[in-house]
Amino acid sequence: EAGVAQSPRYKIIEKRQSVAFWCNPISGHATLYWYQQILGQGPKLLIQFQNNGVVDDSQLPKDRFSAERLKGVDSTLKIQPAKLEDSAVYLCASSLGGVDTQYFGPGTRLTVL
Amino acid sequence: GDSVTQMEGPVTLSEEAFLTINCTYTATGYPSLFWYVQYPGEGLQLLLKATKADDKGSNKGFEATYRKETTSFHLEKGSVQVSDSAVYFCALSPKGGGADGLTFGKGTHLIIQP
Numbered sequence: 001e002a003g004v005a006q007s008p009r010y011k012i013i014e015k016r017q018s019v020a021f022w023c024n025p026i027s028g029h030a031t032l033y034w035y036q037q038i039l040g041q042g043p044k045l046l047i048q049f050q051n052n053g054v055v056d057d058s059q060l061p062k063d064r065f066s067a068e069r070l071k072g073v074d075s076t077l078k079i080q081p082a083k084l085e086d087s088a089v090y091l092c093a094s095s096l097g098g099v100d101t102q103y104f105g106p107g108t109r110l111t112v113l
Numbered sequence: 114g115d116s117v118t119q120m121e122g123p124v125t126l127s128e129e130a131f132l133t134i135n136c137t138y139t140a141t142g143y144p145s146l147f148w149y150v151q152y153p154g155e156g157l158q159l160l161l162k163a164t165k166a167d168d169k170g171s172n173k174g175f176e177a178t179y180r181k182e183t184t185s186f187h188l189e190k191g192s193v194q195v196s197d198s199a200v201y202f203c204a205l206s207p208k209g210g211g212a213d214g215l216t217f218g219k220g221t222h223l224i225i226q227p
Contacts, residue, residue: 003156033214042117042202042217043157056214091157102215104149104157 002026004105006092012111018080021108025073025094031055033102034067034077035091043091049075050097079110087112115140119203119218126193127226134188134221136177136203144205146170146179146186147215151200160188160201198225 005024013019025032030051035043046065048055052072060067064083069075079086089107119136126132138144148160148170161170166181175190186203200222204215 035214040219042204042219043215044217045214048214093157101159101162103159106156 004092004094004103006090006105006108008108009106010109010111012113013082015084015112016081018078019082019110020076020078021090021092021110023075023077023092023105025075025092026103029094029096029103030072031095031097031100032069032075033093033095034075035093037089037091037107039088046077082110082112084112086110115144115205115207115216117203117205117216117218119201119221122200122220122222123224124221125224125226128195129192130225132188132190132193132197132223134201134203134223136186136188136218138184138186138203138205140184140205140207140216142208144207146177147204147206148175148177148186148188149202149204149217151202151220153199157202193223193225195225195227198223 007022032049034046037043046060047057047067049069052069067077089109091107092105093102095102116139145164147162149157150160151157161172163170163179169178177186177188200220202220203218206213
């Protein structure tokens, strides 16, 4: 069974530029999550989708971050414009929903200079 | 709000030593509790979980018991191996079941020396 796929794996940008990350969840998983992991900290939930609807985006900085899951499968997370403090690993996870385990992708490491 | 506190690392042990990584939580209601592990160069993987008080999760020789009275979920292993070297994260799911976004601790880096 293929795992959660993410791309790119690494990205370096200048502050005030924009960047987008892509996630393809495990086939059949209805629930998709984006987390931000700053160095030395645990992952923090940014947004949760159930199919193509948003369940929780309370910790998403909506002035600069946006995310979509238009067809209820893959998802894109965008930052525009980026700030230095956005440097982090962005993790995507998926689950069947209900009590199922969340499966994490390898992450995208973003460096903002 | 909900939070998870785990012991600071790095924790350095010799092979075959006994391991305990402490984890305590603050949450309303009845959360589910998890331990995730991140091996070098790999993504986060679920190690074990417990969904209600007094449940014991176990996997790969690791164990943790959900203690509601002390709001704790300490990770233990009787005899660690070099291959256990990794970062360990304690996490909770606020409404139980794991369907919600997880709240993680900061992680504990475990180093096992031969």
